[in-house]
Amino acid sequence: MQKMMMILLLLSIICVTILFLKKQSTGKKISTPRSPPTFPVIGNLHQLGRYPHRSLCSLSYRYGPRMLLHFGRVPVLVVSSADAAQDVLKTHDRVFASRPRSKIFRKLHYDGRDVGLAPYGEYWRQMKSVCVLHLLSNKMVRSFRDVRKEEIRIVMENIRKSNSSRINLSKLLASLTNDVICRVAFGKKYGGDTDFMELIERFEKLLGSFSIGTYVPWLAWLDWISGLDAEVEKTKNDFDEFLERVVQDHVDGGGDKNDFVHVLLAIQREKSIGFEIDRISIKAIIMNIFVGGTDTSFTVMEWAMTELLRHPKCLNILQEEVRGICKGKSNVSEEEIQDMKYLKAVIKETMRLHPSLPLLVMINVWAIGREAATWGPDAELFRPEKHLDTSVDFRGQDFHLIPFGAGRRICPAISFATVLIELVLANLVHQFD
Template identity: 70%
Template sequence: MQMMSMMFLLWSVILIPIIFFIKHKRGKNSNTPPSPPGLPLIGNLHQLGRHTHRSLCSLSHRYGPLMLLHFGRVPVLIVSSAEVARDVLKTHDRVFASRPRSKIFEKLLYDRHDVASAPYGEYWRQMKSVCVLHLFSNKMVRSFREVREEEISLMMEKIRRSSSLPVNLSKILMSLTNDVICRVALGRKYGGETDFQELMERLSKLLGTFSIGSYVPWLSWVDWIHGLDGQLDKTANDLDENDFVDVLLAIQREKSVGFEIDRVSVKAIVLNVFVGGTETSYTLMEWAMTELLRHPKCMNRLQEEVRKICKGKSSVSEEDIQELKYLKAVIKETMRLHPPLPLMIPHDSTQDVRLGDYHIPAGTQVLMNAWAIGREAATWGPDAENFRPERHLDLSVDYQGQSFELIPFGAGRRICPAISFAVVLNEIVLANLLHRFDWRLPAESIENQTGIAESTGTSVHCKFPLYVIASSTT
């Protein structure tokens, strides 16, 4: 019996790679997109570096803008051009509107009861309508103006008190966005009382972590060895211990949206608001200030525009924003080079479809590499890697989901519903920072601060906190 077991194990070790190789070769001979060679059992997982969006961009330069990888047994399409993104997110939007299962999503996002990771269907449509109705409609965004103005005023005073001394602008911007979103969603601030910022940072990092077990189930023990399972359990428990979500349970009790929402769904929605709102908004502002400090001519031009339009005013109002064309160009250029989510949340095909000349079977995951699309030379020219806001002054490209050359918020049915909420906050914060203060880097930290080293996580911000010195102009 022992000898038979040993022989079975030996033949398994020999045959499994052979079977995998034969299936892989058959796949390559069928009408599927170009694919880098993979390894038995794990496919192309070994080719994903620490910064996956960069690794995938490098591979796309060799294999093309529509590339097929295998993460374990799961086929994954990598989209790296605006043309292909249009095909996926517009022409075949409904086919790719769902989301794949993920151990991380299921653990941290209440078994995919949130808006971002829920599978396409009636539940998702109802949850999205709740978000739009109560937080993200244009009417609601306008109604939060007073909250934005009050929190920006507090931030400006905090910076003024530290004038001529180095301040951690990254931390200040994160606190601002957290406080605005807490007040908007819950009616009060929670950050300082519950270590909420640290929890959100931990959550964001885990959401961007790659789970081997999600793609190669028999290697799930690797996630346990690396401590991922323990981190997921702890973070999920910490999220449940925060009672701030109970504030929105009034929606559930009153059934004011016309259908019943359970407690888990409410908590999942609120979590989306905080993760999507806090991390992405502060990340974009941090990158914008980093690039402006790296390009003093751009900063000077933006300051001249803001101070000319708002001459004699103590602050920039939301009406003034409409006249600040270069500000809008700076924000677009920052989104192009540093999309807060370089790899959009994965899509999942629900039926067989053809993309160009290729057959894509149901159950194929799709990763949109927004970072690579924003740096595509065919669209943006030979200086695509350079920060040059002027390029947007004569272009009609926007980020509302109609121009696939710039998709920091996604496009199609699964486009982020909070675009207006995020953009208004980013515009008014940056305008006031540049109107009220002159900015420079501490001499001892110029080398670190002007680099573009990236963090890891679902949203990618600067690896090092942005320390700056602000000098008041008034």
């Protein structure tokens, strides 16, 4: 039986190779970006490596900032420079406004019913508008000031009270971000236990997993053999159970009456956006807020602290700035942050070198942030001073620095994330050595 399977597999590969070569020789010649050589069946998948953003960056040095790769049967345009990103995200923004949807993403993101992966169109526009108006606008972000202040105070007290000489700062920052998002979006804290944090980790790990069936459908059985399909299904069901609990809790009268989930339920009842949204849409949207907001903000904080510990001189400069402005005060306020230029430079430099999502679809943000033509010969080094005398910002207008993306699908939570990151870092370096 095993020998028969091997023979069938070999025959399949031979057939596909013949068809591939025939198509290559008879296909119509069109102008396309340069491509690395491909293998039959898998295309360029073997060139991705353990860290795809690094592998793709290396390939771009040889094949240019616009590369056409083939992941199995799927042609993929990979962009690795600011100019090329501007072409995709501004000049031809509408053409690229919809997101590719892998098998894993379809499962975990409710088949594109959320904001992040919904196809470009009226549904996406309406759902994004609801999120911005009721949660992510500058006005709403300012209204959450007391929540941020209280949750940061709790974390600082926990650090101070600890009798250990070592603090798991990663765990504390992840928990802080989670608690802030839960309170402002859902009206109360959810999931403070270890099992829930483990579920979040499983979810995020799967989003970065590779599914061979997405790119080579006839090899999809390998995802089943490897256990990937079962893991995706279990995580999807576990997370859906949590989201169902959140929604039902609000249906039963829980949470703040003005929180985001109550807003979504009101829109469902009143049909106030011109079309109906159902329970699945509500769960998909709050999943976006919960997972997207927790992971991205926490990642920037963690990398910022890592780089500051690696570069004591930068840490000292930042501490002098923060402590000078907040002299005599125990906590840093949001008003005081506005005058902290070096703090903002540290955060920009962190986002340049360590974007939360190194690959925005196939825009290699990691590579763009390390372009020597833009950032100089020391582009690989952590140098916050780069940002002190420049107007380059990360809000989507400067394509040299796009950790939140740009164009129509730019992340709408920039202000929400930035103010929390700034406040947490300022208080950490102000209150502790």
